[in-house]
Amino acid sequence: MPTRIPVLIDTDVDFDDYMAMLYLLMHPGVNVQGxxxxxxxxxxxxxxxxxxxxxxxxxxxxxxxxxxxxAGARAPMIYSNTFPYDARKAADEHYEAEFPGSNPKPVIRDAVSFLKDYLRSCRQPVTVLCIGGGSNWGRLFQQAGADPELRRCCQQKISRIVMMGGNLLPRYVGEERGAEGNIQPTLGDQPYYTNKVAEWNIFIDPLGAQYIFDSGIPITLVALNATQQVPITQALVEQLAAIDNAPARFLTQVLNSSTIAPGIGKYLDFWDPLAAEVLVDASLVHTERFTLRVEQQLDEEDDHSGELIPDTDGAVIEVAMSADRERVYTEFLKVISQYTA
Known part of the structure; x- marks a missing residue:
């Protein structure tokens, strides 16, 4: 049998994180380790x-x-950016969707301690899917900067990081390939940010993202440039609703929730699940290599923090710039539908 890919997932448990996590948990070629x-x-x-x-x-x-x-970070490594209140409340309440029950034997650890122990003991290099704000891995890599043994362990035991986040603006890559930030369309009434250039995962913790970029580990960044080509459509929701198993029913409830449904076909894209699929099959996207840094400076009147800036002194990152939309949909539905229990 082919070897299953060992994977660690880092998540902020948004609606699309459920799509990504369940995809990997159900994928026959993946073994989620934590x-x-x-x-x-x-x-x-x-x-x-x-x-x-x-x-x-x-x-x-x-x-x-x-x-x-x-359980990891309670706050970003820098600043105090946060999602709007309504979005956080909906995430806390898992989007009105029902779980089968409460896990009677949850295995709960401290995130950084767990990651250290795992990396020191694992025998096979692991792939990381980073679909949250980057604060957990940022803290680990910050510690690795002052701990040569931990740094060697990270570089030897992590084969690559697939990270959903960021965007390359049109002024850097041209109008056709560029992607604007996605902070403003999802703000609602509060909180108020002036940032028009960043993507949420990087915006939440630009310092955490920079530590990940500087880790020396190969990174594939699934950016808005690619995800904007794979919108979450009503047709996709209907195809998911036609699958008769517990994960599909749960995801359908999430996507039909009062918080998420209004964005279907408008501003919601296949953000985190695309990153999960790329982890398994890199051919679903076209990547280009850039040297990038993450803008750290916060200006409340004209904020550019979290902007990805091409810089010859930056980190070398493979950035997903486009995606094969129909293959992405087909692969996701195939994996979700194969579950029969």
Whole structure:
């Protein structure tokens, strides 16, 4: 049998994180080794840890139920950016969707301690899917900067990082290939930010993202340039609703929730699930190599923090610039539909 890809997932448990996590948990070629939760992102930390543990019950597999879930950052490494109140409340309440119950034996660890222990003991290099604000891995790599043994361990034991985040603006790559930031379309009434250039995951914790970029580990950044080509459509929701299993029913409830449904076909894209699919099959996107840094400076009147800036002194990053839309949809539905319990 082919070797299953060992994977660590870092998540802020947004609606599309559920799509990504369930895709990887159900994929026959993937072995999810642990899930770290960040409270610097959409969900509040305690709610996110509980929600991920309960999500595992959607799959009828005791080994999956025992997947370690680690509680990580309660705040970003820099600033205090946060999602709007309504978005966080919806994430905390798992978008009105129902879990089968409460996980009776949750395995809960501290995120950075769990990651250190895992990397020191694992025998096979692991792939990381980073679909949160980057605060957990940023803290680990910050510590690795002052700990040569931990730094060597990270570089030897992590084969690559697939990270959903960021965008290359039109002024850097041209109008046809560029992507504007996605802060403004999802703000609602509060909180108020002036940032028009960043993507949410990077905006939440630009310092955490910079530490990840500077880790020396190969990174594939699934940016808005690619995800904007794969919108979440009503047709996709209907195809998902036609699948008769617990994960599909849960995801359909999430997408039909009062918070998420209004954005279907408008401003919601296949953000995190595209990153999860790219982890398994890189041919779903076209990547280009850039040297990038993350803008750290905050200006409340004209904020550019979190902007990805091409810079010859930056980190070398493979950036997904386009995606094969129909193949992405087909692959996602295939994996979700194969589950029969």
């Amino acid at each position: 899930i770290t939760v960040t409270g610097s992102g959409d969900v509040h930390l305690s709610h996110g840890v509980r929600n991920v543990n309960d999500m595992l019950l959607l799959l009828d597999d005791p080994a999956i139920h025992a997947t370690p879930v680690a």
